[in-house]
Amino acid sequence: MATYPAPAKINLFLHVTGRRDDGYHLLQTAFQFIDFEDSLEIDVTDVDEVLRLEGADYVDADEDLAVRAAWALKRLTGCRRGARIKVHKEIPAGAGLGGGSSDAATVLVALNELWDTGLDEHALAKLGLDQGADVPVFVHGFAAFAQGVGDELTPYTWPERHGLLVVSPVHVSTPRVFADAQLTRNTPAITIRDLEKASVGNDLQPVARRLFPTVGEALDILSGIEEFETPRMSGSGGGVFAFDTLRYDSGRLEHLARELDGRLNGNTVAKQQTRPRGSASADGCERWTVRPFKTLNRSTLHERVFGASIR
Numbered sequence: 625m626a627t628y629p630a631p632a633k634i635n636l637f638l639h640v641t642g643r644r645d646d647g648y649h650l651l652q653t654a655f656q657f658i659d660f661e662d663s664l665e666i667d668v669t670d671v672d673e674v675l676r677l678e679g680a681d682y683v684d685a686d687e688d689l690a691v692r693a694a695w696a697l698k699r700l701t702g703c704r705r706g707a708r709i710k711v712h713k714e715i716p717a718g719a720g721l722g723g724g725s726s727d728a729a730t731v732l733v734a735l736n737e738l739w740d741t742g743l744d745e746h747a748l749a750k751l752g753l754d755q756g757a758d759v760p761v762f763v764h765g766f767a768a769f770a771q772g773v774g775d776e777l778t779p780y781t782w783p784e785r786h787g788l789l790v791v792s793p794v795h796v797s798t799p800r801v802f803a804d805a806q807l808t809r810n811t812p813a814i815t816i817r818d819l820e821k822a823s824v825g826n827d828l829q830p831v832a833r834r835l836f837p838t839v840g841e842a843l844d845i846l847s848g849i850e851e852f853e854t855p856r857m858s859g860s861g862g863g864v865f866a867f868d869t870l871r872y873d874s875g876r877l878e879h880l881a882r883e884l885d886g887r888l889n890g891n892t893v894a895k896q897q898t899r900p901r902g903s904a905s906a907d908g909c910e911r912w913t914v915r916p917f918k919t920l921n922r923s924t925l926h927e928r929v930f931g932a933s934i935r
C-alpha cells in the first residue's frame with residue numbers, strides 16, 4: 625500500500641459576508657496548511673468496491689469522507705476498479721482544521737492517479753466541493769485567499785510562521801455555529817489588496833466560544849503566553865492557534881507545549897504516546913491536543929507525493 629499525507633489547514637481569518645438562499649454562508653477567508661497531518665494508505669484492487677480497512681471509530685466507514693470521496697470519483701468517471709483505504713487519524717475532528725476534508729481530497733487526488741481516471745485539478749476540486757466546502761483547497765494544495773463558500777480560491781503566499789495549536793476536548797458542530805442567531809453575517813467584504821492592512825478576525829469565534837466554553841478556555845490560555853500574538857480560532861472551531869513573535873526557537877515551543885499538555889491532560893503524556901493510532905481519542909473529545917506547528921504555503925501531499933503539480 626502507498627502512503628499519502630492529508631495535512632490540516634488553519635484559517636488565518638474568517639469573515640462571514642452574507643448568506644445564500646440555500647442557507648450556506650458567503651465567506652472571505654485565508655487558508656494556510658500546517659505541519660500536522662493524517663496519513664492514508666491506499667491500494668487499488670480489481671474488485672468494484674471501496675473498503676475502509678482502518679479508520680476513526682467515531683465515524684462509520686460509509687460516512688467517512690475518505691470513502692465517500694472514492695465512491696464519488698467512481699460514480700463520476702464510471703471507473704470499475706476498487707480501493708482499500710486505511711485512514712490513520714491524527715487531526716482531531718470538530719476542530720476547524722479540515723481533517724475530514726483533507727482526507728477526502730487526498731483520496732480524490734491519489735485515486736485519480738492510481739485509477740488513471742484522468743480528471744484535471746479543476747474537475748477534482750469541483751467534485752470535492754460536493755463533499756464539503758473545504759475540500760477544494762486541499763485538492764489544489766496551495767495557500768489561498770478564499771471567497772464564495774470558501775471554494776473560490778486565489779493562491780496567496782503568507783509568511784511561514786511558527787506557533788502553538790490548542791484543541792480542547794470538544795467536537796464543535798459546524799452547522800450549529802453557522803446556524804446561531806447571534807452570528808454576524810454582514811462583515812464588509814475586503815479586497816485581496818486590503819489583506820495586508822485590513823483588520824481581520826474570525827466571525828465564528830464569539831459564537832463558538834459561547835456555545836462551547838472550552839474554546840474560550842483555549843483562547844485564554846494562549847492569550848496568557850508572553851510573546852505570542854493574539855490567538856485566533858480556526859474555521860468553525862474549536863482549534864485555536866497563536867503565532868510566536870520571537871525568532872523561531874523549536875526548543876521553547878516544544879517546552880511550552882509539553883508544559884501545557886501536562887497541565888491540561890494531567891500529565892498523561894505516556895498514555896497518549898501508547899494510544900493506538902486512529903483510536904477513539906483522536907476525535908479530540910477526550911484529551912486536549914497541544915502542539916507546536918509551522919504554517920506551510922504548499923500542501924505536503926503535493927510537495928512530497930506529486931511534486932509541484934498534480935497534473
Ligand code: C5P
Pocket residue numbers: 647648649650651755756757758772773774798799802
Ligand atoms: O461544507 P461543510 O460540510 O463543512 O459544512 C457543514 C455545514 O456548515 C453546512 O451544512 C452548513 O450548515 C454550514 N456551512 C455554512 N456555510 C459555509 C460552510 C458551511 O453555512 N460556507
